[in-house]
Each structure stands twice: as C-alpha cells, then as structure tokens.
Amino acid sequence: MTQTELPLGTYLFYRLSQVTKTVFGVPGDFNLNLLEHIYNFNEAEIKWCGNCNELNAGYAADGYSRLNQFGCFITTFGVGELSALNAVAGSFAENAPVLHIVGTSSTSAKTNSTFNHIHHLIPSKKTYEASDHGVYERLVEPFSIRTEILSGKSLGKIQEQIDSLIEDIVCHMKPGYLFIPSDLPDIIIPVDLTKSLDFDLCRILQVNEKNTKFVVDNTLRKLYGAKNPAIIVDQFMKFDGKEVNEFLRKTKFYCYSTNSSRGIVDETLPNFHGVFNGRISTEGTLQIFDENDFVLYLGANINETNFFGGESSILKDKDCILVGKDYAQLGFGGDLMYDVNCHVFFKQLICGVDFSLLPQIRIRTQTARYNADYGVLKEDSHLSQKSFSTIVSSFIKDNDVIINEMCSFMFEMPNIRYKKNCSFVGQPFYGSIGYGIPATLGASLAIKDLKMQGRAILFQGDGSAQMTLQEFASFIRFEIDPVVFLLNNDGYGVERVIKGPNRTYNNIAVKWDWTNLLSVFGDFDHSKSFSLKATTAGELMEALASGIDFKDGKVKILEVILGRMDVPDRFKKIAGVAEKENNT
Structure with missing residues (x-):
C-alpha cells in the first residue's frame, strides 16, 4: 500500500472527480470549509454548480445521475439538508444513485455539554436539556442505502468510509448520505491513491x-x-x-x-x-x-x-x-x-x-399502434394532447434525452415511440411535481460532461413549473440549451380530472407570462433564449419545422396552450380507478 496525506476535503473531491464532473448544491456556513477544496481542481476535473435552493439541487443531482450513473450535491446543516429531503426520497423511490453530502456542526459543538444550542438545530423539548446534534442524521435512514458520519477520532478510516459509500450508492442505485462536521475538511488524513473504487456487485x-x-x-x-x-x-x-x-x-x-x-x-x-x-x-x-x-x-x-x-x-x-x-x-x-x-x-x-x-422467431409485421390512430392533423385546430403527441413524435430525434415532468403528458408519453439511443428522465412513480426543471439542468450538464450528442427535451406542466421555476436562472447562468415544451392547461389538469374541476384549489397562483420569463432570470436582452406560444397545431408544426434553430445554443421555451380538462385517454382510465378508491 502506498500512503500519502491529504486534507479530507481535497481527498473527497479527488474521489468524486472519478465518478462525476459536476457537484450541485447551496453554500451554507457549515459547508463552506468543504466547498473551498473543490477549487484545488480545474473545472475539467470537477466543478461546482450552485443552485437556487436545496430541493432543486437534489433534483438536479438526480437528473445528472440518470445519465452518468452517479450524482452528487452538498447542503448545510439542518435548514439545507431538510429542504432537500423530498428530492432524496424521490431518488430512493426512483432508484437514482445520488450522494447527499451535508456539512454539519463542528465536533467541538457536538461534545460541548454546557452550550451546544447552535443555529439551524432544533432544541430539545426540555429547554434545559442539551440539543441533539444527531437528530437529522437519524432522520434520513429510510431515504438512504447507507449513511456515513465522519469523525475526527478515526482519521485512518475516512478513506474507506468515503470509498465504500460511493460504491454502495452506485451498485444499489440508491442515494446515500455523508455527514462531515464543519471543522474536518481541512484536517489531514492518510490515503492510498493507488486504491481504485471497486463496483463489484456480487460483493x-x-x-x-x-x-x-x-x-x-x-x-x-x-x-x-x-x-x-x-x-x-x-x-x-x-x-x-x-x-x-x-x-x-x-x-x-x-x-x-x-x-x-x-x-x-x-x-x-x-x-x-x-x-x-x-x-x-x-x-x-x-x-x-x-x-x-x-x-x-x-x-x-x-x-x-x-x-x-x-x-x-x-x-x-x-x-x-x-x-x-x-x-x-x-x-x-x-x-x-x-x-x-x-x-x-x-x-x-x-x-x-x-x-x-433457442427458438427461431419471425419478425412480426405489425407492432403496437402508439398514437397512429389519432387521425389526420388539422392545422387550424386548437392543440390537444393527441395532436401534440403526434407532432412531438416527429420532433424527437436519435440520442435525445427526454425529461418528463409529472404532468398530464406523462400519461401520453407511452404512445410516442422513441428513436435510437434516446434516454428518459422522470419520476413516473414518486411523482413529485417540480422535478422537471432542475432535473433538466442536471441532465443538460451531464450531456455536456459526457459529450453526448442529443438534445435535452423537457415536457413541463404549468402547475408543476411554479414549484421550481427559479432554476431557469441556472439555465442561463450555466449556458445550457434544452428545449422546453411548457404545457399550459391553466392549472392542475391532472387533479381537475380526478376531482374538483371547477374548484379554486386546482387553479394556479397567476397566469404566468411564460414566453417572457427568462428575461427575469438573467436573459435581459433575449440573446440566450428563444420563446414562442403556439395555440394551434399549425403554429407549432411551423415553428418546429423551420422557425427555430435548434443548434444555436439557446434555451427554447415553447408554450403549448391546451384545454383545461384535456388529458390523455390513459389517464382517464387511471382516474376512474382513483375516483372509486377515493369514494370508498
């Protein structure tokens, strides 16, 4: 074994650089010492992508992991890590290999029995009792395939803790946690740089x-x-x-x-x-x-x-x-x-x-019909789920990365046959609305890092976009160029079909001006984005055929106006079952 010594933070980013080129997250006073160590590496090795909030950072790391087989993000003690819990739960449910690193309270604060009531930490129920600095660490057990808590008392074990955690995350396809006290990133630890990560599934x-x-x-x-x-x-x-x-x-x-x-x-x-x-x-x-x-x-x-x-x-x-x-x-x-x-x-x-x-199989001349039965498109007709599905089928190309928000169109997507080498990013099971925009950031950066050929194409509902739309600012900041189909059905269309079609709870906050939104998030002169609104099939077909340069490096937002109660037939079948269950 060839041993050397490195600061803990430097070793961590050295090891991460072997499984990812981008780390997402939000800075906070408990992780700042750690974040400094990423700048010991050039951006070709590993780089920082700061997000608008911790939930978005978790979604972005998830989206990145779908293409890269590993994603990583960093948050701070308490307020940061708790904000990201929903994203980690989604990664667990959808089998996404994501490492969540949390900068925690210092080792001295954890052991100080006379005064350990520090900010971001919930106090004990009895105000005279010491605060429990491990409360958040125990909370994540159901969301994590493995949790490692680093300590200054066992420096010789830290390399193994980091390495084996990464190996478990990749092999189990589940998220894991690494908790690092704020005073440890600069501490020198013994490491063996000849040791490689070992992704032995059998073991x-x-x-x-x-x-x-x-x-x-x-x-x-x-x-x-x-x-x-x-x-x-x-x-x-x-x-x-x-x-x-x-x-x-x-x-x-x-x-x-x-x-x-x-x-x-x-x-x-x-x-x-x-x-x-x-x-x-x-x-x-x-x-x-x-x-x-x-x-x-x-x-x-x-x-x-x-x-x-x-x-x-x-x-x-x-x-x-x-x-x-x-x-x-x-x-x-x-x-x-x-x-x-x-x-x-x-x-x-x-x-x-x-x-x-093996039996000799004859190729069947007929296959599934997908959306072939939807009939001839009428260019002057208002867009519907079916006409949009037909148009999109021709738009998708080889190598495209398709990100689908949990919106009504998720239930139409099975009717669209993918082209060669297409990839899918989404949460069809966990279904946390708001996932799509930050996941598109993650997937787009993975496309860049992995030098993939395809486009990132996001199908995004208007209701779910409200949850995380501030991450559009990162689209501009990090110069990614996804195509965003903003499906505007004026509210929560899925919920309207299930119950309360005219109830105010299914209305969204305001009628967003989607085609001008990116000017709020940094593209003040419209040099980095392009937006349009399509109400009819003809308008959208014309735009996709000749009106847009999809190689100009700009973000594209194509607002598609759909009917309030227009959902795919597949969802109508599901909603019938859901309604019966709700009434029993």
Whole structure:
C-alpha cells in the first residue's frame, strides 16, 4: 500500500472527480470549509454548480445521475439538508444513485455539554436539556442505502468510509448520505491513491451464487422450450442497455419496455412492441403479448404506476420468471428467491446460453399502434394532447434525452415511440411535481460532461413549473440549451380530472407570462433564449419545422396552450380507478 496525506476535503473531491464532473448544491456556513477544496481542481476535473435552493439541487443531482450513473450535491446543516429531503426520497423511490453530502456542526459543538444550542438545530423539548446534534442524521435512514458520519477520532478510516459509500450508492442505485462536521475538511488524513473504487456487485449486493445459478438454469430451460418467448426490460437494467439490445437483436425475441425503463431497449428494433403496463399498456401491445408463451421480466420494478393492475395482472396466467435487483420469482406471485441480482443474472445468462437451442422467431409485421390512430392533423385546430403527441413524435430525434415532468403528458408519453439511443428522465412513480426543471439542468450538464450528442427535451406542466421555476436562472447562468415544451392547461389538469374541476384549489397562483420569463432570470436582452406560444397545431408544426434553430445554443421555451380538462385517454382510465378508491 502506498500512503500519502491529504486534507479530507481535497481527498473527497479527488474521489468524486472519478465518478462525476459536476457537484450541485447551496453554500451554507457549515459547508463552506468543504466547498473551498473543490477549487484545488480545474473545472475539467470537477466543478461546482450552485443552485437556487436545496430541493432543486437534489433534483438536479438526480437528473445528472440518470445519465452518468452517479450524482452528487452538498447542503448545510439542518435548514439545507431538510429542504432537500423530498428530492432524496424521490431518488430512493426512483432508484437514482445520488450522494447527499451535508456539512454539519463542528465536533467541538457536538461534545460541548454546557452550550451546544447552535443555529439551524432544533432544541430539545426540555429547554434545559442539551440539543441533539444527531437528530437529522437519524432522520434520513429510510431515504438512504447507507449513511456515513465522519469523525475526527478515526482519521485512518475516512478513506474507506468515503470509498465504500460511493460504491454502495452506485451498485444499489440508491442515494446515500455523508455527514462531515464543519471543522474536518481541512484536517489531514492518510490515503492510498493507488486504491481504485471497486463496483463489484456480487460483493456489495451479497449475491447468492446458488440461487442465481438455479434461476439462470430454469430460465434457459424455459427459453429453449418456448415457441415465442418475450422479454420485458424494466428499470433495474438501466445501465445494461448495450448488452440487452445486443441480445435482443440476436434472438429477435419480442421485447417491451415499462414506464420507468424507457430508453433502455432500442425502440427502433423490429421486435420491440411497446410499453407494457398491464391494462394501460401501449395500444396494441397486449394483443401482441398474448402470443408470447414465456416471459422473462428482467430488472423487475413492480409498483402501482409501472405495473397497473397489480394482483389482477395478466402475468398471473403467464409462464414467467421475474428477476429484480435483489430477488427472483418463478411465476407471478410465486415463491421468492432472495439475493438474485438482474445484472449478475443476465451476465451469466448470456454467457451460458446456447443460441442454437433457442427458438427461431419471425419478425412480426405489425407492432403496437402508439398514437397512429389519432387521425389526420388539422392545422387550424386548437392543440390537444393527441395532436401534440403526434407532432412531438416527429420532433424527437436519435440520442435525445427526454425529461418528463409529472404532468398530464406523462400519461401520453407511452404512445410516442422513441428513436435510437434516446434516454428518459422522470419520476413516473414518486411523482413529485417540480422535478422537471432542475432535473433538466442536471441532465443538460451531464450531456455536456459526457459529450453526448442529443438534445435535452423537457415536457413541463404549468402547475408543476411554479414549484421550481427559479432554476431557469441556472439555465442561463450555466449556458445550457434544452428545449422546453411548457404545457399550459391553466392549472392542475391532472387533479381537475380526478376531482374538483371547477374548484379554486386546482387553479394556479397567476397566469404566468411564460414566453417572457427568462428575461427575469438573467436573459435581459433575449440573446440566450428563444420563446414562442403556439395555440394551434399549425403554429407549432411551423415553428418546429423551420422557425427555430435548434443548434444555436439557446434555451427554447415553447408554450403549448391546451384545454383545461384535456388529458390523455390513459389517464382517464387511471382516474376512474382513483375516483372509486377515493369514494370508498
């Protein structure tokens, strides 16, 4: 082992520079000593992206992680970290690998028994009792795959604490916490710079080799015996897209994505047949799915919005094997086999498969219909969810990164077939409105850092935009150039359809002047942005066809005027179920 010594803060950013090029966050007096150390590196190695608030910083780190496999943000003690809790909960629910670093009270303040009532810390219920400096650290346990609290008493362990935390976050695809007292960043610690990060899934996830082999052998037996097998690719395979698509091209097996896994499967494959989501699958998908006599559900992420219908799922009567992040199930509702990981499973599957024993699949001439049944566009007609869906289908290009806010259009997106190498960023399950704008900042910076070719395209509802719209200022500040479709249906359209269509609680604060908004956030002379409003299909089609230069480096805000009660048919089906549940 080759040891050297470095300030703790410098080592942290050295290690972070190996997994990210951008760190998000908000400064505060408890993290300032730490932030100084990022300037020991040039911006090509790692850089700071300051956000408008901590919630936005968490969303931005989440958006960045969807493309980079890791995101990071820094907040301050109490007021900062608590503001970000919702973002971290969303990352946990949506399986986003994000590190939240918190600058906390100093080691001396934690141990001072006579006076430890410091700012940002909630006092004890008994005013004469000492304050509990660990109260926030305990609070995050349900939101975190792992929490590390650094201490000046164990300097020799700090490198291992930092390294193993990063490894766990990446392998588990879940957020983690690192708490650093404000007086520790400058302290010198021993480090071994020859040691590399080790993302060994079998070790970190404690994969059961025996169970994995059993499931692989059973899956191969099923595949060899099937006439027309299928693969549903779900969220936990999101970093295995290259290998998955190579297998699908070679086998020609029918394949499907899910709400959460868009962009993993190459949707231009002739054997791709839509978005599987139970009774609200892409139009035509279930009819095709009926032809499959065996289903491998790979990377399974079973939840309400990804697997509509739950126990009444059509998988109940299918011969199927489900393999998730940490389990496998032989048959829907069958016995669980624990500590089987889909990535490890798939790697062993493709190593062990005898392609000569697999069934020969003929490419099906017809696939899912998506939005093909929406009819001919009338250019002078007012825009609707359906006409907008048709127009957007032609607008999306290869390599685009599609960010979808939790708005009504989230439920139309399955009807739009992605082009080659497209990526998806969104929260279809956790559904925290306001996620989209800061997540677009994160995704756009990841596109820059990773030198990706595609555009960032955000579909943003007007109601949800109110939550986090101040982050538009960061679009200008950091010179990103996303395309923002601002879907203006004059309020909370999703909620109106569920209940209270005419209630004031579904109205938004004001009628925002969306096309002039960026002049408030730094683009005073309109040199860094372009905005327009479209009311008819013809206006939007003309703008997208010839009226906008999408390579000029400017932010584009395209305000799309929709009807107040206009929501996708898929959501109408869901809302019917929701209304019944609300009344029982």
